[in-house]
Amino acid sequence: MPDQSELLPPVEICQQLVDIVEIKSINPHNPVQVFHIPQPWQLIGTGNYAAVFTHAEYLEIVIKIYAPGRPGWAEEVEVYRRLGYHQAFSQCFYAEENWLVLKRLHGVTLYDCMHIGQKIPRQVIEDIDRALDYAKSQGLTPHDVHGRNVMMFENKGLVVDISDFLDLSPCWAWKDLKTAYYWLYLPLFSWHRLSIPYWLLDKIRSSYRFYRHRLSVK
Numbered sequence: 001m002p003d004q005s006e007l008l009p010p011v012e013i014c015q016q017l018v019d020i021v022e023i024k025s026i027n028p029h030n031p032v033q034v035f036h037i038p039q040p041w042q043l044i045g046t047g048n049y050a051a052v053f054t055h056a057e058y059l060e061i062v063i064k065i066y067a068p069g070r071p072g073w074a075e076e077v078e079v080y081r082r083l084g085y086h087q088a089f090s091q092c093f094y095a096e097e098n099w100l101v102l103k104r105l106h107g108v109t110l111y112d113c114m115h116i117g118q119k120i121p122r123q124v125i126e127d128i129d130r131a132l133d134y135a136k137s138q139g140l141t142p143h144d145v146h147g148r149n150v151m152m153f154e155n156k157g158l159v160v161d162i163s164d165f166l167d168l169s170p171c172w173a174w175k176d177l178k179t180a181y182y183w184l185y186l187p188l189f190s191w192h193r194l195s196i197p198y199w200l201l202d203k204i205r206s207s208y209r210f211y212r213h214r215l216s217v218k
Contacts (some may be wrong), residue, residue, distance in 0.1 A: 008058070008061060008094065008101060009055055009058045009061065009101075014063055014094075014099070014101060017037075017055075017063055018065060018096075018098075018099050020037075021034065021035070021036055021037055021038065021051075022034070022035040022036045023035075023050070023051050023067040025049070025067040025068075025070050028048060028070075029048060031047055031048060032046050032047070032049070032050065032051055032070075033046075037053070040056040040057070041053045042054055042055075047163075048070075049066055049067065049070040049071070050064050050065055050066040050067060050070065050072075050163075051064070051067070052064050052065075053065070054104065059104065060103065061102065061103060061104055062101075062102050062103075063099060063102075064100045064102055065099040066098045072163050072164070073098050073099075075163065075166045076100065076162065077100065079140060079162045079163070079166060080092035080100075080102075080162070082140055083134075083135065083138060084138075086131065088127060088128065088130070088158050088159055089135075090105050090160070090162075091103040105151060105160055106153050107152050107153030107158055108151055108152060109147060109150065110124070110147040110152065111146075111147035111148040113152065114147070114201060115195060115196055115197070115198055115201060117192075117193035117196075118193075119190060120152065120181070120185065121152075121155050122186070123157070124157040126157070127156050127157030127158075128145070128150050128157035128158075128159060129178075131158075132145065132159070135159075135162070135165060140165040140166065141167060141168055142162075142174065143164040143165060143169070143171045143173075144161070144164045144167070144171060145161075145171075145173055145174035145177075146173040146174070146205075147177060
């Protein structure tokens, strides 16, 4: 495993961000909202539980901070412990209550690829499949793996969010995404640089969530 300790910021620099930034979870089904980000930290992503930040002098790591009252920090730490080092996943270098220092993954989410019309090679899907099989071999249950939680970089697949990999409830997200990729994307969209607006992607995402919810209560 590569030694990246020299890339880590001092803990006090991270603590400055944790102490000042304000993160609110208004709706558990929507991304958190972030306020009061101290310079030179920058917000690079939000999820339903947490926000992710990068520092101008430490570009190979990110700080992930959970919103107050949102669960999952301890579970995420455990998932990273089981994963160890794997090229398709991030790594956890340091953790304190409610926040983590992680290796930064570079790339474009498959969700954003659909927005900008960037082609998604078959290799990306196969890489993610192998990564999820590895996670299963470590006693994990890949969960909530969808287009906003996986990326591609140099035509290789990466898994960005592993926070729900201890969830044992059924999840069809990745299987359904693969079905859409092989039956719709490859034959219909892969030959065109079709840009899909975010409002339409969000509508598809909401409709899918409603569809799966209806199936689960039948």
